[in-house]
Amino acid sequence: MARRKKIYEGKAKILYEGPEPGTYVQYFKDDATAFNAEKKAVIEGKGVLNNRLSEFFMTGLNTIGVPTHFLKRLNMREQLIRQVEIIPLEVIVRNFAAGSIAKRLGLEEGAALPRPIVEFSYKEDSLGDPLVTEEYIIAFGWASQQDLDDMIALALRVNDFLAGVMYGVGIKLIDFKIEIGRVYEGDFMRLVVADEISPDSCRLWDVKTGQKLDKDVFRRDLGNLTDAYTEVAKRLGVMPSNVTHATKPTLIN
Numbered sequence: 001m002a003r004r005k006k007i008y009e010g011k012a013k014i015l016y017e018g019p020e021p022g023t024y025v026q027y028f029k030d031d032a033t034a035f036n037a038e039k040k041a042v043i044e045g046k047g048v049l050n051n052r053l054s055e056f057f058m059t060g061l062n063t064i065g066v067p068t069h070f071l072k073r074l075n076m077r078e079q080l081i082r083q084v085e086i087i088p089l090e091v092i093v094r095n096f097a098a099g100s101i102a103k104r105l106g107l108e109e110g111a112a113l114p115r116p117i118v119e120f121s122y123k124e125d126s127l128g129d130p131l132v133t134e135e136y137i138i139a140f141g142w143a144s145q146q147d148l149d150d151m152i153a154l155a156l157r158v159n160d161f162l163a164g165v166m167y168g169v170g171i172k173l174i175d176f177k178i179e180i181g182r183v184y185e186g187d188f189m190r191l192v193v194a195d196e197i198s199p200d201s202c203r204l205w206d207v208k209t210g211q212k213l214d215k216d217v218f219r220r221d222l223g224n225l226t227d228a229y230t231e232v233a234k235r236l237g238v239m240p241s242n243v244t245h246a247t248k249p250t251l252i253n
């Protein structure tokens with residue numbers, strides 16, 4: 001069989017040419033990176049979990065009318081997605097202080113914010129994805145004012161959906177990051193949620209205990225990352241219990 005054409009390889013995923021024009025196949029790797037790839041590891045089963053979890057969140061968003069790039073899951077590690085023109089911004093929504101905002105403003109981790117805060121970083125690894133203002137975004141032409149308004153509205157809808165879904169399974173959505181892409185349909189352009197939504201790109205804390213169930217487990221060496229992601233997947237009912245990281249062959253009768 002001919003090898004597929006690789007379009008792009010990132011830190012956690014690979015994009016291949018899709019079976020139809022206008023599609024890509026998105027492959028989820030087991031690689032974990034943090035602090036702009038200064039810390040790296042291969043975490044068995046992470047790609048399988050993120051593929052499933054991203055499918056779950058994107059399908060839910062599509063169902064409630066929030067457009068995403070997701071078309072269908074193909075197998076354990078791959079999903080079919082729409083080809084989009086990625087806007088070079090990371091769109092972050094925060095409900096509680098943590099991570100960089102806690103550090104920057106001297107806030108206590110977990111402190112409630114006055115309202116959900118949307119912020120943007122310029123997607124450029126060599127610069128460490130710097131925080132940028134709306135003024136920068138317009139001035140450098142990364143997005144128009146209309147796109148910006150639409151991106152904020154989209155990000156807040158994703159926030160309401162994700163926060164509600166997670167609360168339903170006893171998890172508090174502290175913050176998350178999405179990427180947004182443009183899709184052209186005839187004369188029209190639509191913004192859609194792209195990339196992935198998974199515990200790699202969210203902060204998720206157990207409501208009762210405050211236990212971290214996201215990539216901070218890896219960033220801060222707090223335990224086994226696959227176990228944390230498996231817990232999220234199990235609570236959401238998206239993961240059959242035996243398909244993540246079976247280390248031994250299992251006898252099936």
Ligand code: C5P
Pocket residue numbers: 090092098099100101129175176177200201202203215
């Ligand atoms: O590090 P910071 O507090 O700015 O991250 C905010 C949220 O965005 C976190 O959920 C983090 O996992 C996510 N994020 C991401 N990719 C980045 C930067 C942040 O998924 N490059």
